[in-house]
Amino acid sequence: MTDSNILLRVENLCKEFPIDDGFIARRRGTVRSVHAVNDVSFDIAAGETFGLVGESGCGKSTTGRCIMRLTEPTSGKVLFEGRDVAKMNRAELKAMRREMQFIFQDPYASLNPRMTIGEIVSEPLVIHGTVPDKAERERIVRELLDTVGLNPEHINRYPHEFSGGQCQRVGIARAFALRPKLIICDEPVSALDVSIQAQVLNLLDDLQKEYGTAYLFIAHDLSVVQHISDRVAVMYLGNMMEYSDWKTLYAEPCHPYTQSLLSAVPIPDPDIQASRNRIILRGDPPSPINPPSGCPFHTRCPIAKARCSQEKPQLREVLPGHFCACHYAEPTPIKESSIELDAVTE
Numbered sequence: 397m398t399d400s401n402i403l404l405r406v407e408n409l410c411k412e413f414p415i416d417d418g419f420i421a422r423r424r425g426t427v428r429s430v431h432a433v434n435d436v437s438f439d440i441a442a443g444e445t446f447g448l449v450g451e452s453g454c455g456k457s458t459t460g461r462c463i464m465r466l467t468e469p470t471s472g473k474v475l476f477e478g479r480d481v482a483k484m485n486r487a488e489l490k491a492m493r494r495e496m497q498f499i500f501q502d503p504y505a506s507l508n509p510r511m512t513i514g515e516i517v518s519e520p521l522v523i524h525g526t527v528p529d530k531a532e533r534e535r536i537v538r539e540l541l542d543t544v545g546l547n548p549e550h551i552n553r554y555p556h557e558f559s560g561g562q563c564q565r566v567g568i569a570r571a572f573a574l575r576p577k578l579i580i581c582d583e584p585v586s587a588l589d590v591s592i593q594a595q596v597l598n599l600l601d602d603l604q605k606e607y608g609t610a611y612l613f614i615a616h617d618l619s620v621v622q623h624i625s626d627r628v629a630v631m632y633l634g635n636m637m638e639y640s641d642w643k644t645l646y647a648e649p650c651h652p653y654t655q656s657l658l659s660a661v662p663i664p665d666p667d668i669q670a671s672r673n674r675i676i677l678r679g680d681p682p683s684p685i686n687p688p689s690g691c692p693f694h695t696r697c698p699i700a701k702a703r704c705s706q707e708k709p710q711l712r713e714v715l716p717g718h719f720c721a722c723h724y725a726e727p728t729p730i731k732e733s734s735i736e737l738d739a740v741t742e
Contacts, residue, residue, distance in 0.1 A: 403578055403610050404440040404463070409433055409472035411455075411462050415685065430684045432458045434634040434692075436472075437711070442577065445604065445611040447625030447642065449618055449657075451681065455634040456614045457501075460580045463612070464498055465489060476578070494524050497571040501583040503563035507555040513566050514551035517541065520573045540569040544599060561592035565599065572603060578610045585620060597624055618661050622646060630654045633692040634684055636711055638725075640718035648727035650720040652697050655730050675730055691723070698730055 412429040433455045440446045448456050461467040463474050465481050474481040476492055484492060497520070500506035507516055517537045521527040527536060538548035544565040555563055564584060571579050581600070585593040601624060604611065615621050621628055622642055629639030630653065638651040649655040656675040677696045682688050688695050694704035703723055711721040722729070 401441045402439050403442045403444075403477060404612070405473070405475040406439075406459075406463065407437050407473040407475070409436045409459065409462060409474065410470045411458050411467065412470045428685055431634050431687055432684060433462065433469075434687075436631070436634075436636050438629055438636070438639060440578065440610050440612060443604070443608045443610055444627070445613055445625045447613045447615065447621035447628040448631060449615055449621050449628060450631035451616060453681070453684070454631045455684075456616075456631055457582050459631075460498070460582050460612060460614050464493070464496060464580055466498070490524070494526070494574050495577045497574065497576040497579050499564075499567050499571050499579060499581045499584045502587055503560050503567055504555065506567055507563055509555055512552050512554055513541070513546075513558070516555075516566060517569045517573055520570060524574060526574065536573070537569075540573060541566075543572075543603070544569045545595075559592075561588050561596065564588060564596055568596070568599065568603070572607065572609070575607060576609060578612065580612045580614070582614045583616065584613075586615065586617070593620065600624065618646075618657055630657065633681060633687055635692050636721065637693065638718075638720045638722075640715070644715070644718055650714050650718060650725040650727055650729065651693075651722045652699055652729050653693050655728055691721075699724060 411433040412431055415428045415430060436455075436459055438446065448459065450456050458467060462469040463481070465474075465484075469482060476496060479492070481489070481492060511519075514534065514537050517540055518533045521533050521536065527533045534551070538551060541548045541551065546562060546565055546569070555566070558566070568584075584600070585596050588596060597620065600611065603609065611624070613621060613624055625642050627639060628642045628645050630637045630645075630651065632653050638645065638649065638654045645654065646658060649658055656677050659673070659675040675698070677698075679696050682692070682695055688705070690703075690705040690708050691697070691700070692708075694700040697704065701724075707723070709721045709723045711719050714720045714725045
């Protein structure tokens with residue numbers, strides 16, 4: 397990927413949330429912090445879909461919000477078209493957000509219940525003053541509703557009159573109103589039924605082909621990310637563990653955590669599913685308030701050694717275009733499943 401083709405570059409992004417332990421802790425100077433995002437770096441090219449996956453609480457959504465500056469990052473750089481988002485003033489930030497939009501996870505909570513869908517979809521055009529004529533705005537809104545598969549005649553209806561999938565389509569129409577170059581999709585299908593998920597994913601794919609929009613697609617479901625992403629990154633406890641193109645990541649994961657996640661993805665064929673070996677991780681994820689020393693995954697890793705608890709691995713290129721933060725990274729590093737599926741089902 398050449399520098400001229402890079403639309404978004406994230407460098408060593410960190411976000412800490414201070415915890416209020418009370419007056420005594422503040423007086424003693426022992427205020428603790430939640431390390432939500434820790435030294436995350438990646439690039440997104442124009443027109444590319446970059447998938448960001450991991451279990452709940454790993455820092456995916458916080459990363460997306462820091463990129464958009466809905467949440468102020470603690471440190472690091474977010475370069476959008478070569479300009480540092482963290483250093484933008486209010487006017488520059490508003491101009492940047494014409495080119496970068498957000499699709500939220502909850503299709504109901506993200507829409508104002510007191511506004512019609514016509515008002516919701518046209519709101520970006522009003523705020524940024526791109527279409528001052530009211531009749532022209534209505535024409536654009538009707539066109540957008542038709543593009544996302546909604547009846548333009550329902551322009552004066554309210555969000556509570558629509559299903560979850562239809563409300564998410566309204567959110568997608570709003571995000572595309574300004575024809576942005578990048579859209580951050582924060583688990584846009586996780587609250588929807590499986591059949592509706594497929595429709596929304598196909599819609600996003602069609603809109604990307606039509607407008608050339610790049611996506612940062614945040615999700616916890618690896619099977620969803622597989623169908624829409626060009627490259628996929630895996631996060632754990634605020635850290636980037638591995639990323640590469642999706643075919644390589646799914647065929648030859650080089651990090652034990654990625655391999656364990658992929659072993660949990662169900663396969664439609666019941667015969668294959670019944671014969672698979674599952675990699676069951678021990679314990680629960682550590683607290684981000686007090687993360688473990690060394691590799692953040694070593695407390696649950698089946699192949700961890702003494703070095704893993706003492707030295708944090710750096711994200712390095714283990715294969716061309718394939719980056720992994722593991723001292724012992726190699727294709728499918730866990731050679732045997734830690735538990736037989738038959739032992740669980742019997």
